[in-house]
Amino acid sequence: MSMRMWMLPPEMMCRKHLLGEHVEMHMLVGTIRKGISTQGYIDNGLVELDRIQERHDALVKEMESRGYNHKSPLPEIPQIEGDFGTVDREESLREICRRCDDCRLRSTTRGSWA
Ligand SMILES: [Zn+2]
Ligand SMILES: [Zn+2]
Numbered sequence: 729m730s731m732r733m734w735m736l737p738p739e740m741m742c743r744k745h746l747l748g749e750h751v752e753m754h755m756l757v758g759t760i761r762k763g764i765s766t767q768g769y770i771d772n773g774l775v776e777l778d779r780i781q782e783r784h785d786a787l788v789k790e791m792e793s794r795g796y797n798h799k800s801p802l803p804e805i806p807q808i809e810g811d812f813g814t815v816d817r818e819e820s821l822r823e824i825c826r827r828c829d830d831c832r833l834r835s836t837t838r839g840s841w842a
Pocket of ligand 2: 741742743744745828829830831832
């Protein structure tokens with residue numbers, strides 16, 4: 729299972745990556761609720777567990793502005809103890825631009841580091 733919080737401005741993300749990160753936020757909450765360890769994601773700088781709800785809502789806001797549907801609410805996130813993880817946004821931007829021409833193009837014309 730692959731889950732990642734890109735933590736980039738949602739408006740610069742292509743449809744695939746926007747919807748992908750959103751689905752992964754639901755998967756991440758599901759993983760936490762099942763008590764499955766997320767330490768590997770934390771260690772690899774892929775998640776910020778204290779910002780899941782905030783990130784989810786930012787992604788949904790952008791999805792809705794593009795006319796995409798959002799039907800399922802995010803389940804309650806259990807209290808998390810210890811390390812939340814940190815995502816390096818500069819590295820995230822480099823990686824998504826390496827992987828995706830659409831995001832790379834969008835990143836030059838949209839998105840602010842709010
Ligand atoms: Zn959602
Ligand atoms: Zn993309």
